[in-house]
Amino acid sequence: MENKLYLDIETNDSEIINRINKEILEREGSVNTIIISIPSHKHFNKKLLSLIEDDCVAVYFHSDILKEQLEQIIITFIENEKYNIAIDGPSGSGKSTIAKALASILSIDYLDTGAMYRAITYMLIKDKIDLHHEDSVCSYIADLSMLIKNQRIYLDGKDVQDHRRDQIVTKNVSLVSGYECVRSKLVEIQRRISKENSSILDGRDIGTVVLPKAKYKFYLNADVEIRARRRFEETKEDISYEEILKDIIKRDEHDKNREISPLRKAPGAVEIDSTSLSISEVADEILKSMRAADHYE
Ligand code: DC
Numbered sequence: 001m002e003n004k005l006y007l008d009i010e011t012n013d014s015e016i017i018n019r020i021n022k023e024i025l026e027r028e029g030s031v032n033t034i035i036i037s038i039p040s041h042k043h044f045n046k047k048l049l050s051l052i053e054d055d056c057v058a059v060y061f062h063s064d065i066l067k068e069q070l071e072q073i074i075i076t077f078i079e080n081e082k083y084n085i086a087i088d089g090p091s092g093s094g095k096s097t098i099a100k101a102l103a104s105i106l107s108i109d110y111l112d113t114g115a116m117y118r119a120i121t122y123m124l125i126k127d128k129i130d131l132h133h134e135d136s137v138c139s140y141i142a143d144l145s146m147l148i149k150n151q152r153i154y155l156d157g158k159d160v161q162d163h164r165r166d167q168i169v170t171k172n173v174s175l176v177s178g179y180e181c182v183r184s185k186l187v188e189i190q191r192r193i194s195k196e197n198s199s200i201l202d203g204r205d206i207g208t209v210v211l212p213k214a215k216y217k218f219y220l221n222a223d224v225e226i227r228a229r230r231r232f233e234e235t236k237e238d239i240s241y242e243e244i245l246k247d248i249i250k251r252d253e254h255d256k257n258r259e260i261s262p263l264r265k266a267p268g269a270v271e272i273d274s275t276s277l278s279i280s281e282v283a284d285e286i287l288k289s290m291r292a293a294d295h296y297e
Helices: 013-026 045-053 056-060 064-069 095-106 113-126 134-142 167-177 180-196 206-210 224-234 241-257 279-295
Strands: 004-008 033-039 072-078 084-088 109-112 146-149 152-155 199-203 216-221 270-273
Touching: 084 095, 084 206, 095 109, 095 199, 095 279, 109 113, 109 180, 113 134, 113 146, 113 152, 113 167, 113 180, 113 199, 134 180, 146 180, 167 180, 167 241, 180 199, 180 206, 199 206, 206 216, 216 279, 224 241, 270 279
Parallel strands: 004 033, 033 072, 084 199, 084 216, 109 199, 216 270
Antiparallel strands: 146 152
16 A cells, blocks of 8 residues: 655754654554655755665665665755855855855756856957957947857857867956946846756856846955966966966956946845865855855745
């Protein structure tokens, strides 16, 4: 005989197991299927799923008899409101790495907006457009189509993803991203993409301009020497630490002082200094802060 227990879960991950145990124990002997519904915006989906996949939920159950008796656990995600996470900060503060990790933990989309500015800069350089001539840049990009698929950027159908960290692109991206026509084109695409699914966007103006109403906003920072060291360790190009440091200081200066959408901590954003934190420590801080915000909603 099939006997289903329906559970709507609205709690955090450590409490899930206790809640399931309690509900099953109360119905001892009468349950062989558990159906768990979780709001898709809660931040434990991935963890719960991995517990189920590893068969750990059953192992955690207080009674082995219950474990044997259970025939299946069905998990359904209640469709919930979409949400966005905005992460801003200077170059090398760890935004992209953290945003990617969080997107995977939370099973949401990730958009690296810096890569979009880099992609356009690469195309302009490749097609020998005078980057200092704003009108030429604007007329070149007016009809340029941008498609983002599987975290790769295509401009007019060309996959430009692998050129985003070219040194020549890095040197010129601040100049190009200062132009109004470039920003308005990319901001529109970013807003469109962020409406489609729950997503995490990282950049310089996400919390201030692109998504000022994002549910969660963060500002990541770190000492400039640490940021340069991180970039130096990841670069494949023949460039010294000192050159990278000089370049980051120059880009910080430009990004923070440009007229349009300068890099700023957005009102209401939580600031995290990642100087002495590991990636997982920063990710934990962010998740903790999101849960606290959910709690006080
Ligand atoms: O995050 P990144 O280093 O890949 O960004 C490259 C450049 O793009 C950075 O110098 C400033 C610019 N940028 C911007 O102006 N606005 C964004 N939302 C993202 C990046």
